[in-house]
Amino acid sequence: MSKEYYTTIGLEVHAELKTNSKMFCGCINNPDEEQPNVNICPICMAHPGTLPVINKKAVEDVIKVGLAIGAKIADFTEFDRKNYFYPDIPKAYQISQYKFPIVSGGKLNGVDITRIHLEEDTATSKHDKGDYSLVDYNRAGVPLMELVTEPVIHSAKQAGDFGRELQLLLRYLGVSEANMEKGQMRVELNISVSEDPNKLGTKVEVKNINSFRAVERAAIYEEKRMKDLLEKGAQDEIVQETRGWDENKGTTFSQRSKENANDYRYFPDPDLPKLFLNKIFGIEKLRSELPELPEVKRNRYKNDYGIKDEDIESYIVDQELGSWFEKLASLLINKDKIKTASNYITSDYLGLKKTNENIKIPDVKNFAELIDMVTEGKVSSRGAKDILAMIVIKDESPSKIAEEKGLIQNHDEESLKEIVKKIINENPTVVETYKGGKENAIMSLVGQVMKESKGSANPQMVQKLLKELLA
Numbered sequence: 134m135s136k137e138y139y140t141t142i143g144l145e146v147h148a149e150l151k152t153n154s155k156m157f158c159g160c161i162n163n164p165d166e167e168q169p170n171v172n173i174c175p176i177c178m179a180h181p182g183t184l185p186v187i188n189k190k191a192v193e194d195v196i197k198v199g200l201a202i203g204a205k206i207a208d209f210t211e212f213d214r215k216n217y218f219y220p221d222i223p224k225a226y227q228i229s230q231y232k233f234p235i236v237s238g239g240k241l242n243g244v245d246i247t248r249i250h251l252e253e254d255t256a257t258s259k260h261d262k263g264d265y266s267l268v269d270y271n272r273a274g275v276p277l278m279e280l281v282t283e284p285v286i287h288s289a290k291q292a293g294d295f296g297r298e299l300q301l302l303l304r305y306l307g308v309s310e311a312n313m314e315k316g317q318m319r320v321e322l323n324i325s326v327s328e329d330p331n332k333l334g335t336k337v338e339v340k341n342i343n344s345f346r347a348v349e350r351a352a353i354y355e356e357k358r359m360k361d362l363l364e365k366g367a368q369d370e371i372v373q374e375t376r377g378w379d380e381n382k383g384t385t386f387s388q389r390s391k392e393n394a395n396d397y398r399y400f401p402d403p404d405l406p407k408l409f410l411n412k413i414f415g416i417e418k419l420r421s422e423l424p425e426l427p428e429v430k431r432n433r434y435k436n437d438y439g440i441k442d443e444d445i446e447s448y449i450v451d452q453e454l455g456s457w458f459e460k461l462a463s464l465l466i467n468k469d470k471i472k473t474a475s476n477y478i479t480s481d482y483l484g485l486k487k488t489n490e491n492i493k494i495p496d497v498k499n500f501a502e503l504i505d506m507v508t509e510g511k512v513s514s515r516g517a518k519d520i521l522a523m524i525v526i527k528d529e530s531p532s533k534i535a536e537e538k539g540l541i542q543n544h545d546e547e548s549l550k551e552i553v554k555k556i557i558n559e560n561p562t563v564v565e566t567y568k569g570g571k572e573n574a575i576m577s578l579v580g581q582v583m584k585e586s587k588g589s590a591n592p593q594m595v596q597k598l599l600k601e602l603l604a
Contacts, residue, residue: 136328136363136364137328138326138327138328138359138360138363139287139326139327139328139329139330140287140288140324140325140326140352140356141284141285141286141287141324141325141326141327141333141334142284142286142287142288142289142291142292142322142323142324142352143247143281143282143283143284143285143286143323143324144280144281144282144286144292144295144296144320144321144322144323145279145280145281145282145320145321145323145338146279146280146281146282146296146299146318146319146320146321147254147277147278147279147318147319147321148277148278148280148299148303148308148309148311148317148318148319149162149164149254149272149275149276149277149278149309149316149317149318150162150190150191150194150195150275150276150277150278150308150309151194151307151308151309151310152188152190152191152194152276153190154188155172155177155188155253155274155275155276156185156187156188156191156228156251156252156253156254156274156275156276156277157176157177157185157186157187157188157228157253157274157405158174158176158177158185158186158274159174160172160173160174160176160177160274162275162276163271164272164275164310164312164315164316164317165315166271169267169269169270169271170269170270170271171271172271173270173271173273176274177223177253177270177273177274178223178270178273179223179224179225184404185228185402185404185405187212187405187406187408188276189413191251191276192235192251192408192410192413192414193414193419194276194278194306194308194309195235195236195249195250195251195278195308196235196236196410196414196416196419197306197308197419197423198236198249198278198280198302198303198306198308199235199236199239199249200416200419200420200423201302201306201423201426202236202239202240202241202246202302203238203239203240204236204237204238204239204246204249205236205237205238205239206235206236206410206411206416207233207234207235207236207237207410208409208410208411209233209407209408209409209410210230210233210234210235210407210408210410211230211232211233211401211402211405211407211408212228212229212230212251212401212402212405213228213229213230213231213232213399213400213401213402214226214227214228214229214399214400214401214402215227215228215229215231215252215397215399216397216398216399217396217397219255220256220258220266220268221255221256221257221258221268221273222255222256222273223256223270223273227252227253227255228252228253228402228405229250229251229252229253229279229399230250230251230252231399232399234248234249234250235249235250235251235410236248236249236250241295241298241299241302242294242295242298242299243291244282244283244285244286244291244295245282245283245285246280246281246282246283247281247282247283248280248281249278249279249280249281250278250279251276251277251278251279252277252279253273253274253275253276253277254272254273254274254275254276254277255272255273256268256269256270256271256272256273257269257271257272257316272316278308278309280299282295284323284325284333288352289348289349289350289352289353289356290349292322292348292349292352293345293346293348293349296318296320296345296348297345298427299311299318300313300318300345301427301449301450302426302427303318304452305424305425305426305427305452306423306424307424313343313344313345314343314344316343319342319343320342320345320348321338321339321340321342322338322339322342322348322351322352322355323336323337323338323339324336324337324339324352324355324356324359325337325359326356326359326360326363326371328363334359334363334371335368335371335372335373336373337355337359337371337372337373337374337375337376337385338374338375338376339351339352339355339375339376339377339378339385340375340376340377340378340388341377341378341379342378343380347378347380350383351378351385354383354384354385355376355385358385359371372390373390374387374388374389374390375388375389375390376388427449430449430455431445431446431449434448434449437462438462438468438471438472438475439468439471439472440471440472440475441475443479444475444476444478444479447478447479447483453494454478454494457494457497458474458475458478460497461474461497461500461501462474464497464498464501465501465504465505467508469508470504470505470508473504473507473508474500474501474504477503477504477507477517477518477521481518481521482494482495482521482525485521485522485525486525492525492526493525493526494525495521495524495525495528496524496528499524499528499529499530499531500521500524502530502531502532503517503520503521503524503531506520506531506532506535510542510591511535511541511542512531512535512540512541512542512588513540513542513583513588513589513590513591513592514592515583515588516535516540516542516588516589519538519540519588520534520535520538520540538587539587539589540587540588540589541589542589542590542591546594546598549582549586549590549591549594549595549598550598550602552582552585552586552590553578553582553595553598553599553602554602555585556578556581556582556585557578557599557602557603559581560577560578560581563577563578564578564603567603568603575596575599575600575603578599579592579595579596579599582595582599583595
């Protein structure tokens with residue numbers, strides 16, 4: 134493309150909150166319920182004469198998210214009616230928030246946040262029944278947090294990374310499972326492309342996105358679609374609209390023209406009280422009760438343990454593994470040992486777990502003992518991997534396993550010399566290559582000695598003996 138174009142992205146993220154009951158009634162909030170229309174009552178089905186009651190825990194959860202991102206928490210807030218007719222809205226309006234959101238401002242993962250407000254979720258429409266659709270109202274009325282970012286994202290990757298970090302934060306705070314596959318977190322993409330860096334282009338909203346990878350793919354597709362139209366001088370074909378994402382085709386498609394706020398005729402819900410949040414919750418008390426957040430934990434791991442960023446991310450994403458690693462680090466104390474341990478965890482242990490989900494986290498004392506054996510040269514790296522594969526299945530002492538399996542590293546030069554001679558005699562071609570000047574060829578011989586000794590040979594001693602005998 135000859136011209137330079139500027140992409141701007143804003144995100145709207147909905148996350149179902151993990152409360153026991155729904156937003157305005159006592160029905161169970163159960164995202165795993167498979168039987169349709171069982172978690173419903175006259176209130177969430179909008180029967181005449183029923184009155185909603187605010188779920189205090191849901192409001193508290195949104196305040197926690199706001200505090201975690203350094204946002205301003207409103208002193209005054211209220212709920213509004215957002216009027217529109219659709220089969221998944223039993224009342225023909227959704228209780229939401231318009232002028233007075235609970236949270237304003239804040240920042241997450243380098244992205245500025247506009248607002249976070251609270252509303253009720255809609256029912257679920259099922260379109261897989263042939264020529265008619267069915268509606269399951271189990272989800273209708275579930276507490277739903279909506280977060281809106283500023284239009285400050287400029288790449289597909291940045292959009293995906295923001296979504297992942299938000300999911301992580303919600304899980305750390307314990308306010309949402311935010312599982313995208315179950316629809317507990319939904320991302321909508323607002324994207325525009327302009328030829329002027331100081332001007333936004335026509336905004337398009339993309340819905341039906343059910344994974345962070347799909348967020349990135351949809352952003353890339355829309356960016357290219359708009360750039361192609363601008364390049365052809367067909368900017369009139371870029372209209373403000375809502376588009377859907379087709380995961381199988383990897384394309385977006387037009388759904389409807391985008392509504393404006395006045396199309397919804399917002400007005401304060403007369404059945405719900407106004408809320409003065411400081412008086413009800415004690416914001417500073419909630420702030421003091423926040424857990425250690427992902428970014429703080431990342432910095433602590435880097436400073437305290439000096440481990441690689443990729444390793445840190447493994448422990449941040451898997452909180453159970455991270456907690457176990459911290460116990461292990463407290464036993465090892467020495468930073469070099471901790472780094473060695475982290476390498477074995479993220480490469481070998483997680484590698485084993487990928488092939489067999491039933492393996493367990495090893496006993497922390499056994500793992501510490503194994504790392505001590507490796508760093509003290511009692512077992513080779515190969516032997517340590519073999520022992521690790523055993524202690525993730527059965528709680529046993531690594532020393533005991535090493536003795537039984539003959540994995541204690543052999544430092545006896547005389548006995549090793551016999552093995553080394555045998556390998557030299559069996560590999561004349563490799564020996565010739567080494568003597569011809571290719572010094573790396575010696576590593577092939579080291580590997581064969583290690584194999585012959587069943588991992589018990591000390592590799593440094595093996596290399597020394599090989600060089601001496603081949604000199």
